[in-house]
Amino acid sequence: MLRCRSLCDLLLVFILAGCSNVPTSPQTNATTVTVQEVKSIINNSEDELGLVFQSWQGVPYQLGGNSKTGVDCSAFVQIAFRDVWQIPLPRTTHSQSQTGRQVKYNSAQRGDLVFFKTSRTTNHVGIYLGNKKFMHASTSKGVMISRIDNPYWASKFWQFRRIMSPPNVN
Numbered sequence: 001m002l003r004c005r006s007l008c009d010l011l012l013v014f015i016l017a018g019c020s021n022v023p024t025s026p027q028t029n030a031t032t033v034t035v036q037e038v039k040s041i042i043n044n045s046e047d048e049l050g051l052v053f054q055s056w057q058g059v060p061y062q063l064g065g066n067s068k069t070g071v072d073c074s075a076f077v078q079i080a081f082r083d084v085w086q087i088p089l090p091r092t093t094h095s096q097s098q099t100g101r102q103v104k105y106n107s108a109q110r111g112d113l114v115f116f117k118t119s120r121t122t123n124h125v126g127i128y129l130g131n132k133k134f135m136h137a138s139t140s141k142g143v144m145i146s147r148i149d150n151p152y153w154a155s156k157f158w159q160f161r162r163i164m165s166p167p168n169v170n
Helices: 002-019 035-042 048-056 073-085 151-156
Strands: 101-103 113-117 123-130 133-138 142-147 157-162
Touching (some): 048 073, 073 123, 151 157
Antiparallel strands (some): 101 157, 113 157, 133 142
């Protein structure tokens, strides 16, 4: 009985340690986007995607939302494509995932759409910025930039789609 209790106590310690969100070292993980990386994207006045991101950064996620009071992922992508390239996109992630042509992971370019299967019935979309970064409307943090090689996103990756051949994607 004592051995079983000790085993249960040890298991509880491992579970609590694994759920702890206190970092044991500074955030230097290569799968997170640093403040400097975000600043380099939004401080380039010739980068139209960066300007769109800057104007929407931090807007909260709202399912079905399409304004700066709340936006979902497909509306954010739709608005960005309209504002940067004057290209109309469908409103839903499902319809967007069937637009353009699929491109291989290693062939992805800035401006391609990146899709994730976040559950059996739910998909997520963002705009690829290059260098393994994409901008999107996150359900937890609103409009933000994330890394595609972050373990969460890497495990959910589905496809890239090219809406246009971006000769002037800056």
